[in-house]
Structure formats: C-alpha cells, structure tokens
Amino acid sequence: MVEILEEIMERHSGRAYSDKPVSDESIESILEAGRWAPSCSNTQAWNFVVLKDKDALKLGREHLSRGNAWGKVAPVMVIVAAEEDGGCPAHGLPYFMMDVGLAVQNMLLQAVHIGLMGHPTAGWKEEGLKESLGIPDKFRIVTVVTFGYQADLNSLDTETREKETTRTSRRPFDEVVHWNKW
Numbered sequence: 818m819v820e821i822l823e824e825i826m827e828r829h830s831g832r833a834y835s836d837k838p839v840s841d842e843s844i845e846s847i848l849e850a851g852r853w854a855p856s857c858s859n860t861q862a863w864n865f866v867v868l869k870d871k872d873a874l875k876l877g878r879e880h881l882s883r884g885n886a887w888g889k890v891a892p893v894m895v896i897v898a899a900e901e902d903g904g905c906p907a908h909g910l911p912y913f914m915m916d917v918g919l920a921v922q923n924m925l926l927q928a929v930h931i932g933l934m935g936h937p938t939a940g941w942k943e944e945g946l947k948e949s950l951g952i953p954d955k956f957r958i959v960t961v962v963t964f965g966y967q968a969d970l971n972s973l974d975t976e977t978r979e980k981e982t983t984r985t986s987r988r989p990f991d992e993v994v995h996w997n998k999w
C-alpha cells in the first residue's frame with residue numbers, strides 16, 4: 818500500500834471514551850485546525866459550539882440518540898452549526914455542507930495528532946439541542962463531534978475491545994478511482 822499521512826490511517830470513530838479531561842490548549846488546537854479548512858469562496862460556513870463544562874455537557878448529552886449513548890462519556894462535544902444558505906450557491910449544491918465536512922476532518926486529524934479521538938455523529942435531536950444551547954433558528958446543526966482520550970482498551974470486554982480495534986473497510990480503490998475517463 819502507498820504511504821499516506823499517519824493521522825489519516827490512525828483516525829477511527831471509536832466509542833470507548835475515557836473521562837480523562839482534555840486541556841483547553843488541546844481543544845483550542847482542534848478548533849484552530851477546523852478554522853483553517855478551505856471553504857467555497859472562503860465563506861467559512863462553520864460555527865462551533867464547544868461543550869466542555871459539566872452543566873453544558875449535561876444539556877448536550879440529553880439530546881444524543883439512544884444509539885449514541887457511548888458519547889455521554891466523552892469530555893468534549895463540539896456542535897457544528899451552519900447556515901443552510903452559506904452564501905456559496907454554485908451549481909445549486911449545498912456547499913456549506915462541504916465547508917463543514919472539511920473543517921470537521923481537519924479537527925479529527927488534529928485530534929489524532931495530539932493523541933485524542935474524535936467521532937462525528939448524526940444521531941441527536943436537533944430541535945432540542947438548538948433550544949438548550951441557544952443556537953439561532955437560521956442555523957442547522959450538521960454534526961456533533963465528540964472528543965476525548967480513548968479508554969484503556971484493556972478495561973473493555975472482549976467484544977467491545979474487538980469492535981474498537983477492528984478497522985472499518987473501504988470500497989476498493991479501483992471501484993472508486995477512474996483514470997483519465999469514467
């Protein structure tokens with residue numbers, strides 16, 4: 818296999834979070850990485866609501882879907898919100914979603930770089946989250962990303978440990994890549 822950035826290969830959407838606190842400096846480095854993402858006409862559609870204090874986390878955690886209950890242990894949640902019309906309407910495509918996606922991937926890779934784990938999610942109740950956190954109506958929540966240290970995997974039962982260490986697969990290279998023409 819050709820060599821790519823270590824952080825890309827190390828990143829995974831794990832569910833076993835330790836409750837070990839994350840320093841403000843680490844959180845800031847993740848947000849800063851997000852802020853430097855490219856965006857359509859530099860519109861920078863992203864907004865980050867960072868939940869890191871006990872009361873704020875409690876509010877945020879209440880709106881996670883049942884399937885994402887594992888996220889309640891993560892010591893940091895970043896709510897990523899954007900205006901649906903982010904101001905870059907090329908091709909009639911919702912480019913604000915691409916802006917946000919690029920920012921989130923930057924954040925995920927920076928997290929790996931500093932020894933943390935990030936997990937993007939779509940499983941939460943948008944209205945409840947917006948109301949609890951005072952997010953204005955005109956914004957949509959695109960994703961909620963949990964950040965924290967991975968729990969010591971030895972503390973997990975065998976089945977969970979296996980899930981946490983098995984890499985997800987990808988469509989084959991030759992199915993995805995078209996050289997010179999489709």
Ligand SMILES: Cc1cc2nc3c(=O)[nH]c(=O)nc-3n(C[C@H](O)[C@H](O)[C@H](O)COP(=O)(O)O)c2cc1C
Nearest residue numbers: 828829830831884885936937938939940941960985
């Ligand atoms: C937009 C988006 C929404 C996702 N929502 C959830 C979610 O609600 N719950 C969850 O456990 N994982 C969620 N994931 C994680 C994906 O399941 C995961 O990225 C995918 O299976 C590939 O695994 P990997 O990230 O470990 O490489 C989401 C990922 C993305 C990009």
